[in-house]
Amino acid sequence: MGNKDETSGNKHSLSKGASLTADPWEAALHKVAESADRSAFQALFEHFAPQIKAFLMKGMSSYADRSQAEEMTQEVMIKVWNKAASFNASKASVNTWIFTIARNTRIDFIRRNTRAERKIEIEDIWHEADSPEPIVDFQQRRVEVEIRNAMSTLPGEQALVLEKAFMENKSHNEIAEELDLPLGTVKSRIRLALNKLQILIDR
Amino acid sequence: MISYHPDSRFLTDFASANLPMAQAMCVSAHLEFCGKCRAHVQQLKEVGGHLLSQIPPVAVEAGSFEQLMSKISEPQSAPVASSLEARTIAPKSAKETYLPRSVRRLSNGSLQNLGWAQFGKALRIAPLPIAGETLETSIYDIKAGGQMPEHEHRGEEITVLLKGSFSDADGTYSRGDFVVRNAGETHQPTATQDTDCICLVCLERPVRPRGWLYRLLEPYMQYRLHSLKRAATAS
Numbered sequence: 001m002g003n004k005d006e007t008s009g010n011k012h013s014l015s016k017g018a019s020l021t022a023d024p025w026e027a028a029l030h031k032v033a034e035s036a037d038r039s040a041f042q043a044l045f046e047h048f049a050p051q052i053k054a055f056l057m058k059g060m061s062s063y064a065d066r067s068q069a070e071e072m073t074q075e076v077m078i079k080v081w082n083k084a085a086s087f088n089a090s091k092a093s094v095n096t097w098i099f100t101i102a103r104n105t106r107i108d109f110i111r112r113n114t115r116a117e118r119k120i121e122i123e124d125i126w127h128e129a130d131s132p133e134p135i136v137d138f139q140q141r142r143v144e145v146e147i148r149n150a151m152s153t154l155p156g157e158q159a160l161v162l163e164k165a166f167m168e169n170k171s172h173n174e175i176a177e178e179l180d181l182p183l184g185t186v187k188s189r190i191r192l193a194l195n196k197l198q199i200l201i202d203r
Numbered sequence: 204m205i206s207y208h209p210d211s212r213f214l215t216d217f218a219s220a221n222l223p224m225a226q227a228m229c230v231s232a233h234l235e236f237c238g239k240c241r242a243h244v245q246q247l248k249e250v251g252g253h254l255l256s257q258i259p260p261v262a263v264e265a266g267s268f269e270q271l272m273s274k275i276s277e278p279q280s281a282p283v284a285s286s287l288e289a290r291t292i293a294p295k296s297a298k299e300t301y302l303p304r305s306v307r308r309l310s311n312g313s314l315q316n317l318g319w320a321q322f323g324k325a326l327r328i329a330p331l332p333i334a335g336e337t338l339e340t341s342i343y344d345i346k347a348g349g350q351m352p353e354h355e356h357r358g359e360e361i362t363v364l365l366k367g368s369f370s371d372a373d374g375t376y377s378r379g380d381f382v383v384r385n386a387g388e389t390h391q392p393t394a395t396q397d398t399d400c401i402c403l404v405c406l407e408r409p410v411r412p413r414g415w416l417y418r419l420l421e422p423y424m425q426y427r428l429h430s431l432k433r434a435a436t437a438s
Binding site: 190 | 208210211212214215216217218219220221222224227228231234243245246247248249250251252253254255256257258259260261262263264267268270271272274275304305307308309333334335
């Protein structure tokens with residue numbers, strides 16, 4: 001069908017475009033994976049470790065003090081070192097891959113510090129590498145570009161709820177409580193924001 | 204075909220890892236069946252990745268990188284490229300490949316390893332012990348054609364169909380469906396004739412059976428389930 005041709009055409013132009021504006025961190029990760037390249041890893045560390053630390057401190061104010069955030073940042077970076085070979089550039093950007101590792105490390109930390117279930121592995125639930133899904137890979141990268149471009153156009157109240165959910169570690173219920181809004185309002189703000197980012201969830 | 208999916212609240216709270224573990228298990232189980240929702244979660248993670256790149260950075264301590272490299276060069280932290288696969292639990296038999304990873308882990312690869320309580324001819328329930336969790340999480344096994352007692356929900360209930368199908372007054376649900384019932388809703392699920400129905404169920408509060416016989420039995424049911432759960436947690 002014409003539709004199919006169009007899709008594969010787009011795919012080519014996108015991969016060309018992607019190589020022009022390539023994610024600079026992909027090459028660094030590949031060097032770490034292939035030759036345990038210390039200076040490439042140091043560059044990754046200098047860029048990402050302060051972001052990871054900021055993320056951990058925001059999301060865990062009630063659990064962690066500064067020194068724990070430091071230690072956990074190192075834990076995240078050790079995983080980056082160990083898992084560099086499993087990074088798949090066709091599935092996610094380096095930012096997203098590192099976000100996922102930091103997010104999982106954070107849940108694991110909370111779990112170790114509460115009486116939560118230990119038997120189950122965090123990755124049994126929150127998989128780091130989702131199962132192969134070639135049909136959606138291309139869409140993934142397109143969406144990533146759209147998300148980046150559209151994020152800056154979000155109204156303040158929509159940007160705020162996304163920030164609280166993803167960076168401050170808050171559920172819909174917790175956001176509703178904190179902002180003193182009905183749950184339905186929080187849900188619709190997040191949905192409106194996601195629609196603008198072209199993340200079109202049915203309900 | 205999957206017709207019932209988690210809504211944007213469940214998917215967002217899952218992608219940002221803000222769901223209680225029991226509910227996250229249900230979303231994760233659905234994702235193993237549903238490529239569309241998996242793609243949505245990946246997109247939502249892109250939102251997280253983008254926000255992370257915009258966060259005002261907090262400087263790490265001096266010497267942090269050197270300290271990290273000395274940890275990495277310790278022999279026990281040698282690269283473990285494919286540890287993820289090695290750490291997953293394989294199903295004990297080909298018949299149980301439909302079990303989601305989290306259920307395989309908690310049941311040690313087979314539902315036969317769980318402690319089951321039989322209720323009538325058609326229904327048996329195995330509580331999944333998840334420590335530190337106030338939600339009740341269980342596996343329900345309804346015999347082909349079997350009917351569950353009509354019951355009313357006192358809190359939110361999530362059901363993920365792992366195998367077979369069931370129907371109630373509102374529709375028919377099949378493998379992979381993610382069905383949410385809210386407090387006050389009443390239904391009487393019936394498994395379809397051809398095959399047994401296996402579900403992962405997560406309850407905010409126990410449901411209240413409506414028939415007088417089941418009302419009489421309820422304290423016994425709760426007692427049985429709790430003692431199974433205690434035994435499983437202790438093991």
